[in-house]
Amino acid sequence: MLMGLFRLGSLIRFIPYTITTGFTAGIAVTIAIGQVKDFLGLTYPVGVSPVETMEKAEAILAHIGTANGKAVAVGCACLGVLVLWPLLANRIPGGAGKFLGAVPASLLAVIVGIFMVKGLKMEVNTIGTLYEISNKPPMFSLPHVNFALIRSQFGNALTIAILAAVESLLSCVVSDSMINSRHNSNMELVAQGAGNICSALFGGIPATGAIARTAANVKNGGRTPISGMVHALVLLLVLVIFMPYAALIPMPAIAAILFMVAYNMCGWREFVYLVKTSPKSDIAVLAVTFGLTVVFDLVVAIEVGIVLAAILFMKRMSDVTQVEGWRYKEDDPDSIELKEVPENTLVYEISGPMFFAAADKLLRIKFMENTNCLIIRMRSVSAIDATAMHNLEQLLHTCERKNVRLILSHVNEQPMKVMQKAGFYKAVGGDNFCAHIDDALVRAKHLNK
Numbered sequence: 001m002l003m004g005l006f007r008l009g010s011l012i013r014f015i016p017y018t019i020t021t022g023f024t025a026g027i028a029v030t031i032a033i034g035q036v037k038d039f040l041g042l043t044y045p046v047g048v049s050p051v052e053t054m055e056k057a058e059a060i061l062a063h064i065g066t067a068n069g070k071a072v073a074v075g076c077a078c079l080g081v082l083v084l085w086p087l088l089a090n091r092i093p094g095g096a097g098k099f100l101g102a103v104p105a106s107l108l109a110v111i112v113g114i115f116m117v118k119g120l121k122m123e124v125n126t127i128g129t130l131y132e133i134s135n136k137p138p139m140f141s142l143p144h145v146n147f148a149l150i151r152s153q154f155g156n157a158l159t160i161a162i163l164a165a166v167e168s169l170l171s172c173v174v175s176d177s178m179i180n181s182r183h184n185s186n187m188e189l190v191a192q193g194a195g196n197i198c199s200a201l202f203g204g205i206p207a208t209g210a211i212a213r214t215a216a217n218v219k220n221g222g223r224t225p226i227s228g229m230v231h232a233l234v235l236l237l238v239l240v241i242f243m244p245y246a247a248l249i250p251m252p253a254i255a256a257i258l259f260m261v262a263y264n265m266c267g268w269r270e271f272v273y274l275v276k277t278s279p280k281s282d283i284a285v286l287a288v289t290f291g292l293t294v295v296f297d298l299v300v301a302i303e304v305g306i307v308l309a310a311i312l313f314m315k316r317m318s319d320v321t322q323v324e325g326w327r328y329k330e331d332d333p334d335s336i337e338l339k340e341v342p343e344n345t346l347v348y349e350i351s352g353p354m355f356f357a358a359a360d361k362l363l364r365i366k367f368m369e370n371t372n373c374l375i376i377r378m379r380s381v382s383a384i385d386a387t388a389m390h391n392l393e394q395l396l397h398t399c400e401r402k403n404v405r406l407i408l409s410h411v412n413e414q415p416m417k418v419m420q421k422a423g424f425y426k427a428v429g430g431d432n433f434c435a436h437i438d439d440a441l442v443r444a445k446h447l448n449k
Helices: 009-014 017-040 053-062 069-091 094-102 105-119 147-179 185-200 211-219 225-240 251-266 268-277 280-295 298-320 359-364 386-401 413-422 424-428 437-447
Strands: 322-325 345-351 373-380 405-409
Touching: 009 185, 017 053, 017 069, 017 147, 017 211, 017 251, 017 268, 017 280, 017 298, 053 280, 069 094, 069 105, 069 251, 105 251, 147 185, 147 211, 147 298, 211 225, 211 251, 268 280, 280 298, 345 437, 359 386, 373 437, 386 405, 386 413, 386 424, 405 437, 413 424
Parallel strands: 345 373, 373 405
Antiparallel strands: 322 345
């Protein structure tokens, strides 16, 4: 809640599109792999209960021989309903087509699955056969809290809060891309915090906005926060009233629905498009994020993806930032575009932001033996950081040691503020800060007299 109130939700915009696309596709693959066991009706021996995606894949390959043909039949039938029902509804014109389209294919698939298992007496695992279910609602329980507990668990709580916030906001990004909308990230964090506080009062554990359920909600017509509220109320009704009927749902039917959810959210077209059209550095971020999401988890994928994207971004920005010396009139006397530079004066132009990854280029400026003035043209420098400022100060010391006057031309607002705060403006002298390169050339000519 504090993250939302302090408007930290906007930080999600710093996560590149390649990362969101990579982890979304990775989560889709993870969901699909996690449902293969139930779709095929595999049987694992006692003690085999894989949790991680790679463990699940290994268990599937090791026990593929235990596949249940009846479970596969139910799963394929439900998958067929999920694929064909929307197509059928779209082909029927008029009100009948709209009515059929209003019936969720997932609900119809569940009904078909229940009918096949119960009506045809098929031995297939259902929710009721695998899990102990109860329609008793959770009871209110005020947790015992003291300062010692807060101190010992604060680090864990902060970690969980940050990870939950990131995953919730990323699920918002996924839904935004699916419906061409824009969420209120700060309000999402406040609601997430309030929900988890209330959940704890009823024995719940911290939860996040789940990407799979969000995608399923969107694909079934959800467009506003009301759909999430309806989702919660329906789950409560299922828990309290319809739990005996929910126990009849076959596991292959749930697996088929989640296969469709995984397909709808994977964004394979965007993935392929990025691979075909993006720079190699972005493709690397995409592939790494996708692979780590599948092999490890979302947390590792985001951490490594953001660090890798940041490093590659700094490399690109460093490559486009240049500190280059001017071409002089005497080098090309026929050019009418080159300005006349006073004798014993060097002019260097900086292009691009000066930050720590490019700041060392300032120290590559070379002086001639007879140089009296050095002009630094900074019209293309939009920003400067502490490292670049430090290197500018070193350049000033070098100029003072060589008895060279330093003149700066067209210093923009942000660099000027940094220079004034660091005392660099005073050290160079206000007269040596010129608004235009022509003024700087006149200043150098005056100093050379």
